[in-house]
Amino acid sequence: MRTLLLAMLFTLAYSIAFSQTTNQETSILDRNVNPGQVINELPLPPPGMEGSFYLNENWLVGDFTITNSDKLYKNFPLRYDLKNQLLEIENDNKTKVCTLPVLKTFSYRNHNNEIESYVNTDLIDDANKILPKSIAQVLFEDKLMLIGVPYVEVKDPTYVQAIDMGNRNKQILKKIDYYVVNNARAHKVIGSSFKKNEGIFGNKKTDVENFIKENKLKFNKEDDLVKIFNYYNSLI
Numbered sequence: 001m002r003t004l005l006l007a008m009l010f011t012l013a014y015s016i017a018f019s020q021t022t023n024q025e026t027s028i029l030d031r032n033v034n035p036g037q038v039i040n041e042l043p044l045p046p047p048g049m050e051g052s053f054y055l056n057e058n059w060l061v062g063d064f065t066i067t068n069s070d071k072l073y074k075n076f077p078l079r080y081d082l083k084n085q086l087l088e089i090e091n092d093n094k095t096k097v098c099t100l101p102v103l104k105t106f107s108y109r110n111h112n113n114e115i116e117s118y119v120n121t122d123l124i125d126d127a128n129k130i131l132p133k134s135i136a137q138v139l140f141e142d143k144l145m146l147i148g149v150p151y152v153e154v155k156d157p158t159y160v161q162a163i164d165m166g167n168r169n170k171q172i173l174k175k176i177d178y179y180v181v182n183n184a185r186a187h188k189v190i191g192s193s194f195k196k197n198e199g200i201f202g203n204k205k206t207d208v209e210n211f212i213k214e215n216k217l218k219f220n221k222e223d224d225l226v227k228i229f230n231y232y233n234s235l236i
Contacts, residue, residue: 051172053083053152055135059090062108066098078108080118082152082174085134100133121149125184136179139226143236144182146229148222151175178222180229182236192220204235 059077064087066073077090085100100120107117117138121131124145136147153173158166178189180200190196194209197219201208211217211231217224 048169049172050167050169051174053081053172055080055082055150055174056108056110060108060110062106064089064098064106065104066102067104078106080106080135082150100135103135106135119147121147124181124186126181126186127184128186130188131179131186132177137176139178139222140229140233142230142233144180144229144233146178146180146225148176148178151177176222178219178225189219189225192218194219201232204232207235208232 056079059079061075062078063072063074064076064078065071073089079088080086081088087098087103087106089096089098101122103120104123105117105119107115110116118135119138121134121136124131124136124147132149132151134149134151136149138145139148140146151174153175155171155173157168157170159168160166179186180189181187182200187197187200189200194212198205198209208228208231212228215227217228219225219228
């Protein structure tokens with residue numbers, strides 16, 4: 001009898017203690033408190049990187065030429081590293097690289113089944129010396145040349161911990177500057193309006209302006225740029 005009584009008292013005391021502990025833990029969670037500052041948040045991971053430094057994300061089969069050679073190297077998987085300015089070439093399951101000073105041209109068929117052609121800007125006559133040392137996509141070439149020079153910018157994280165908002169990662173942004181080369185002089189295309197670019201067209205600027213207005217074209221749209229300079233090319 002005495003043993004049974006002791007067992008019942010022990011069970012009752014354990015139940016009360018367990019109930020108090022559970023209630024205390026539930027209370028802590030409900031009130032979202034940090035007793036004694038012993039519960040710390042995990043530190044944020046270091047910033048990651050979103051995007052890619054490659055002009056084309058995947059390997060694309062194409063052709064290329066190099067300096068001091070007239071040979072056209074055909075049907076190689078290619079991709080271009082804009083950060084380090086070099087062409088990566090896959091050959092026999094190995095990756096070889098061609099640096100910008102050695103590279104002349106390369107081209108490939110993109111995911112839209114269109115041919116993209118690029119040239120080292122050192123091969124373009126530019127008495128103004130304003131073209132950056134880079135590659136340039138040839139968008140139009142006749143009496144004048146329209147090119148797009150791709151480059152990358154890295155945008156810093158925008159995350160603000162105090163309000164837990166913004167992007168924690170750095171972002172790689174791909175951008176293009178457009179130039180027109182006429183009579184061995186390059187001119188950078190600025191903004192989206194005709195007014196900022198009218199000096200490019202000399203005594204044909206009135207004709208070009210009317211053409212732009214009639215067709216509602218913008219200088220910051222690549223397809224529109226090709227139409228504008230194709231028309232200007234027909235006037236000179």
